[in-house]
Amino acid sequence: DAKTTQPPSMDCAEGRAANLPCNHSTISGNEYVYWYRQIHSQGPQYIIHGLKNNETNEMASLIITEDRKSSTLILPHATLRDTAVYYCIVSPNNAGNMLTFGGGTRLMVKP
Amino acid sequence: DAGVIQSPRHEVTEMGQEVTLRCKPISGHDYLFWYRQTMMRGLELLIYFNNNVPIDDSGMPEDRFSAKMPNASFSTLKIQPSEPRDSAVYFCASSASGGRYTFGSGTRLTVV
Numbered sequence: 101d102a103k104t105t106q107p108p109s110m111d112c113a114e115g116r117a118a119n120l121p122c123n124h125s126t127i128s129g130n131e132y133v134y135w136y137r138q139i140h141s142q143g144p145q146y147i148i149h150g151l152k153n154n155e156t157n158e159m160a161s162l163i164i165t166e167d168r169k170s171s172t173l174i175l176p177h178a179t180l181r182d183t184a185v186y187y188c189i190v191s192p193n194n195a196g197n198m199l200t201f202g203g204g205t206r207l208m209v210k211p
Numbered sequence: 212d213a214g215v216i217q218s219p220r221h222e223v224t225e226m227g228q229e230v231t232l233r234c235k236p237i238s239g240h241d242y243l244f245w246y247r248q249t250m251m252r253g254l255e256l257l258i259y260f261n262n263n264v265p266i267d268d269s270g271m272p273e274d275r276f277s278a279k280m281p282n283a284s285f286s287t288l289k290i291q292p293s294e295p296r297d298s299a300v301y302f303c304a305s306s307a308s309g310g311r312y313t314f315g316s317g318t319r320l321t322v323v
Contacts, residue, residue, distance in 0.1 A: 134310045143215075143302050143314030144254070193309040198244070198267065201254035 103127070104188045109206040112182075118175040120205050122188030125169040132193045133164060135173045136201070137184040144187065144201070147173065151193070178209045215315035217303050223321045229291040232318045235284055236305030244312065245278055245288050246302040254302070260286065293322045 105123040112118040124133065134149040148155055148162045150171075155162045161174040175182055187204040191197050216235040224230050236243045244259040258268040263280045271278070275294070280286040290297055300319050304312040 132310065136312075141317075143304070143317050144312070145314070146311050149310060189310070191310050197310060198256050198259060199310050199312065200256065201246075203253060 103190050103200070104202055106186075106188055106202065106205045108203060109208070111208050111210055112175075112178045114180060114209055114211050115177055118178040118182065118207060118209070120173040120175075120186050120188075120207065121170065122173070123170045124188070124190045127168050127190050128192075130192050131190045133162065133168075133171050134189040134191060134199065135160070135162065136187045136189065136199075137182075138187070138204070139181075139184040147186075149193070178207075180209050180211065183207060183209045215303055215305050215313050217301075217315035217318050219318060220316065221319045221321075223323065224293055226294055226322055227292045228322075229289065230293045230297075230320060230322075232288040232301050232303075232320070234286045234288070234303030234315060236286070236303070237307075237313055238284065240305035240307045240313070242306040243280060243286050244304040244306070245286070246304065246314075247299045248302065248317075249299045257288070290320075293320075295322045298322050 132149050132151050135147040136144040138144045147159050150162045164171045185204040185206050187201050189199050218233045245257040246254050248254045257270040258278045260280045278288045298321050300317045302314050302317045304314040306312045
């Protein structure tokens with residue numbers, strides 16, 4: 101029972117912005133949107149999370165629609181090192197809540 | 212902080228042997244999670260602990276799998292006896308709160 105839907109793959113040119121979409125139309129009021137990425141052969145890495153306001157940190161920006169049914173992760177200037185699988189996850193922000201990873205989006209950044 | 216430390220990085224064992232995977236979480240993190248990743252099934256949560264106590268082990272595939280956390284700085288995942296279908300990358304993660312996990316580098320297990 102997938103709670104999020106992401107395209108299986110995307111390409112992006114190096115230096116351009118990478119916009120990764122995620123659909124979470126059944127999100128509940130207490131659920132946050134989390135983004136992780138997994139670079140080949142490494143453990144998943146936390147990127148960013150948000151509830152309803154847009155968020156930005158040193159890695160990325162997260163744009164959540166007003167109805168909260170979808171979101172977009174933005175990598176403003178993609179580099180080759182951003183090639184990875186990106187996971188969008190919805191979950192309550194309670195300590196100990198379990199994160200369920202779906203298939204994610206495989207982002208390929210090309211020179 | 213050295214992050215979440217897992218050992219060994221790679222393990223090759225023969226079917227039927229006992230395998231023990233180890234994890235040292237980040238100091239101060241109260242939650243510890245064990246995940247398994249395969250091409251077919253992706254990342255699956257096996258079990259998680261809170262303050263060294265197992266909270267949810269519904270993801271543990273069979274009785275051959277067991278996990279312990281004897282203290283706040285150490286956890287083990289044991290498979291006995293191991294089977295070829297247990298071949299996967301096993302990740303340990305820890306968290307202080309919410310959904311911000313820090314993952315280890317994983318243990319790649321191959322059962323031949």
